[in-house]
Amino acid sequence: MNNGLFPLAAPVLLLLGALISLACGRRSGAAGTVAFVASCAAALLGVASALGVLQSGAAWGWEAPWSLPWATLSMGMDGLSAFFLAFILVLAVPAAAYGRGYMEHYGASNWSSASWAFFQILVASMALVVLARDGVPFLIAWEGMSVASFFLVIYDHKRPEVRSDALVYLVATHLGAAALAAMFGLWGRDAGSLAFAALQAAPPGPKVAWILFVLALVGFGSKAGLVPFHIWLPKAHPAAPSHVSALMSGVMIKMGVYGLMRILLMLGPPPAGWGYTLLAMGAVSAVGGVLYALAQHDIKRLLAYHSVENVGIIILGLGAGLLARTAGLQTLAIVALSGSLLHVLNHGLFKSLLFFSGGAAAQAAGTRDMERLGGLLRRMPVTGATFVVGAVAICALPPFNGFVSEWLIYSGLFGGALHGAGSISAVLFVTIPVLALVGGLALACFAKAFGVVFLGEPRSENAAACHESSPWMTAPMVATALGCAAVGLGAPWVLRLVAPAARALAGVPGSAPWSTPEGTGPLVAVVLSGWALLALTGILLGVRHLLLRGRTVSEGPTWGCGYSAGTPRMQYTASSFAAPLLAPLARLMRPSLHKRRPKGLFPKSASFKSHYEDPADRSLYDPALHLLERLAGALRPLQHGHLQIYLLYVLLTLVALIAWEVLS
Amino acid sequence: MSASWWNALSVLPTLFLAPLLLGIIGKTKALVAGRKGAPLLQPYRDLYRLMGKGAVYSRTTTWVFRAAPSVSLGSLLLACLMLPAGPLGAPLAFPGDLVLFAYLLALGRFAVVAGALDTGSAFEGMGASREAAFSAFAEPGFFLVLGVLAWKEQATSLGPILASADVISWGGQIPSLALAAGALYLILLAENSRIPVDDPTTHLELTMIHEVMVLDHSGPDLAFILYGSALKMWLFGAVLVSILMPAQGTAWASTALFLGGMAVVAVSVGLVESFMARLRLSRVPQYLGLAAVLAGLAALLLMTGGKP
Numbered sequence: 001m002n003n004g005l006f007p008l009a010a011p012v013l014l015l016l017g018a019l020i021s022l023a024c025g026r027r028s029g030a031a032g033t034v035a036f037v038a039s040c041a042a043a044l045l046g047v048a049s050a051l052g053v054l055q056s057g058a059a060w061g062w063e064a065p066w067s068l069p070w071a072t073l074s075m076g077m078d079g080l081s082a083f084f085l086a087f088i089l090v091l092a093v094p095a096a097a098y099g100r101g102y103m104e105h106y107g108a109s110n111w112s113s114a115s116w117a118f119f120q121i122l123v124a125s126m127a128l129v130v131l132a133r134d135g136v137p138f139l140i141a142w143e144g145m146s147v148a149s150f151f152l153v154i155y156d157h158k159r160p161e162v163r164s165d166a167l168v169y170l171v172a173t174h175l176g177a178a179a180l181a182a183m184f185g186l187w188g189r190d191a192g193s194l195a196f197a198a199l200q201a202a203p204p205g206p207k208v209a210w211i212l213f214v215l216a217l218v219g220f221g222s223k224a225g226l227v228p229f230h231i232w233l234p235k236a237h238p239a240a241p242s243h244v245s246a247l248m249s250g251v252m253i254k255m256g257v258y259g260l261m262r263i264l265l266m267l268g269p270p271p272a273g274w275g276y277t278l279l280a281m282g283a284v285s286a287v288g289g290v291l292y293a294l295a296q297h298d299i300k301r302l303l304a305y306h307s308v309e310n311v312g313i314i315i316l317g318l319g320a321g322l323l324a325r326t327a328g329l330q331t332l333a334i335v336a337l338s339g340s341l342l343h344v345l346n347h348g349l350f351k352s353l354l355f356f357s358g359g360a361a362a363q364a365a366g367t368r369d370m371e372r373l374g375g376l377l378r379r380m381p382v383t384g385a386t387f388v389v390g391a392v393a394i395c396a397l398p399p400f401n402g403f404v405s406e407w408l409i410y411s412g413l414f415g416g417a418l419h420g421a422g423s424i425s426a427v428l429f430v431t432i433p434v435l436a437l438v439g440g441l442a443l444a445c446f447a448k449a450f451g452v453v454f455l456g457e458p459r460s461e462n463a464a465a466c467h468e469s470s471p472w473m474t475a476p477m478v479a480t481a482l483g484c485a486a487v488g489l490g491a492p493w494v495l496r497l498v499a500p501a502a503r504a505l506a507g508v509p510g511s512a513p514w515s516t517p518e519g520t521g522p523l524v525a526v527v528l529s530g531w532a533l534l535a536l537t538g539i540l541l542g543v544r545h546l547l548l549r550g551r552t553v554s555e556g557p558t559w560g561c562g563y564s565a566g567t568p569r570m571q572y573t574a575s576s577f578a579a580p581l582l583a584p585l586a587r588l589m590r591p592s593l594h595k596r597r598p599k600g601l602f603p604k605s606a607s608f609k610s611h612y613e614d615p616a617d618r619s620l621y622d623p624a625l626h627l628l629e630r631l632a633g634a635l636r637p638l639q640h641g642h643l644q645i646y647l648l649y650v651l652l653t654l655v656a657l658i659a660w661e662v663l664s
Numbered sequence: 665m666s667a668s669w670w671n672a673l674s675v676l677p678t679l680f681l682a683p684l685l686l687g688i689i690g691k692t693k694a695l696v697a698g699r700k701g702a703p704l705l706q707p708y709r710d711l712y713r714l715m716g717k718g719a720v721y722s723r724t725t726t727w728v729f730r731a732a733p734s735v736s737l738g739s740l741l742l743a744c745l746m747l748p749a750g751p752l753g754a755p756l757a758f759p760g761d762l763v764l765f766a767y768l769l770a771l772g773r774f775a776v777v778a779g780a781l782d783t784g785s786a787f788e789g790m791g792a793s794r795e796a797a798f799s800a801f802a803e804p805g806f807f808l809v810l811g812v813l814a815w816k817e818q819a820t821s822l823g824p825i826l827a828s829a830d831v832i833s834w835g836g837q838i839p840s841l842a843l844a845a846g847a848l849y850l851i852l853l854a855e856n857s858r859i860p861v862d863d864p865t866t867h868l869e870l871t872m873i874h875e876v877m878v879l880d881h882s883g884p885d886l887a888f889i890l891y892g893s894a895l896k897m898w899l900f901g902a903v904l905v906s907i908l909m910p911a912q913g914t915a916w917a918s919t920a921l922f923l924g925g926m927a928v929v930a931v932s933v934g935l936v937e938s939f940m941a942r943l944r945l946s947r948v949p950q951y952l953g954l955a956a957v958l959a960g961l962a963a964l965l966l967m968t969g970g971k972p
Binding site for chain 2: 377406414433437444447452455456522525548553554556557561570572583584
């Protein structure tokens, strides 16, 4: 399976599917079914080829001449690509199925069929990004991914806020792509070719390597949503339809992680500075992401900020792994990097799940505002039950998958702190409480999200009238929830998928293919503890059931502490829930509060509104855009709109050019 | 393998003696206040009585509310398996289990908080919000303490760390131990909903944190919650007492000393409750920040002193 074009079958199939979807015209339901079938088939083909590479340990490669200058059409698959390929194609399946049900809400239209075509183009171009082995095909696939996802985000283009949010995404992603083009250009100038093999064979000097690393960090970091390049995420994810949010947040932003890992592999042994940089950026993204998630009232925006947090955790693990590698602790590096890579898969699973069930709740109630939801668990039992699985998993609580990957990252941090030397040991030690704080804040945030949306009484009539979504939507939720449980309770087997990539990033040369990564032995005990936890809880539930059997179990109103006229609007709100966490940080978060206090003895009305603006928007991008506007304003006197003046400009330019030609 | 099956017995003292801690705290407070107080074994009687009752549920609640006490108690019971007892090692021990210990406590908390939000009561929502916030602020300090212990013993498994920890072995680095133990004590008070963070005996729902979250639980569910809080007290107390054991002695002597130490911790909690007022809620983050700073200083002193 190491030759031939078999691994390219999956993206080609998806592109064909895109054409068929487009041809469906107004029958957009059929277009969705085509996308679902194509995704299923692509997943089977892709997983087969990825497993072929992972099990045999032999990389796949294919090359063809190309008419484009300085480029070859070069494709390949090693351990890193194989893991990401399987990850992309498998997670596209539930997203397609969910979208098939979700899009029915919008009715049939040509535009919906086009959206399904873009969905398949997005998945295909992500697959090509991880298979590309030359700068040019890589950037083309990268661009295809960005453009396809832009058209998916702007689906609901009649709403002005969707248009402006999608434009922010388009600009952000192209600024990132510009950094990547600069990186490849700078590197390829010395290497004489943009083929990855040639770039790798021409390692740049330490100074150039730093520049390349920073450019990669900007380019890939803006796709991954690292702070401070994250501002498009909380805008684009809520604007997009929920299956698109799931695919973008769960899968597409990981292409930034892939790119960073790929460049790190090509750049060779990393200096300690890169590890520190990644660790710091990861920690800032993790803390910043979860803090701003806490401050949100919009369920999808909250989930988007959690993607910033989780990408932060992934990059933190990557940084810790690189630091352990520079300290010579290769086994620990493999442990931390396995955690980082496994968290890629885990975040894909639980974030897709959370966007599925959160999006279904928002669609059923007609609003994403958590303050108007509540009590949905009774009305949407499957959606609510799967949301709680996702919430427990994303908070990294046992026994689900989030805990396993964070445990690996913690193990790398503890091990590096204990066995490392000097500043590496100290820095890794300091990172432990940061990750712990992120865990505590994430728990509070998801207690809030789950509690306010799904528990208690509905806070609006729309929320009270909700009912469960169609099987197209609930089946993917159940599937991804089972995936979260399966990875959590069977992690040692799943870890084989990431072993070759973790070893390569840790700089450990070839080991036995298809084996669990070194140093992750205790993970078996973690997984067994998860099973023990399930068993203990099951026994306790059984005991409780036996005790209550035959006794009087009655129902009544919630105890109102002596007040008996409580209404659903008196329930604790999402903003109140987050207040004790955010109030001590008011200086950092700078909330804008709009209060109308009750006045007089018989107050008629009062109101309270809180809003948290992203500091990156406020103190970084807004001033930068203002500066740009001022500079552009300085050029305005040149523009008069008179044709004669423009002709004069042309003449002056010609004269200047002739003068330059003559004089030089 | 047979040894580890014996080790499973080490969980028995925890299971049987944990409620006694609550009895000692109550008795101490009563005696200081000049009252006779409830008998030491009152918590056992409460548990027995609650286990024998039926239950009343709010019509608002769902299965989340009914499952929460069992999930919470299940995670605490699993955490109890990580404690050694006297000559018996911990039945559940593997490198890196420190993290599992902390996250099991967090799972128990998530379950209770979700259960509280399930009632739709503003009071319980308020308690849930405060519990989630203060526990999040307590996390960094707790992990720093765990990190200090891991560094000192060069191990990341709680059972072996606690079994081999004693004061003598710290040598010249006793100040580190004192700071870490101080931080742990502050966190013990906060995580167990004790004064100065929370007042378990307050009568005003608006000021409660933990107690208000369980207002709607009744019967066996409430018994699970109550027993769970006794276990949590024991867990934190056991970590604190184990690291403050003076030296390695014979099995019987150290067991007796350990149990005596646990009683002292309970009495001290009772004394703190008798002589201190509650902090204003807005001060609690600073209190927990203090715990983190103490633990950070302990780590700094320890790490600048070089590897043990």
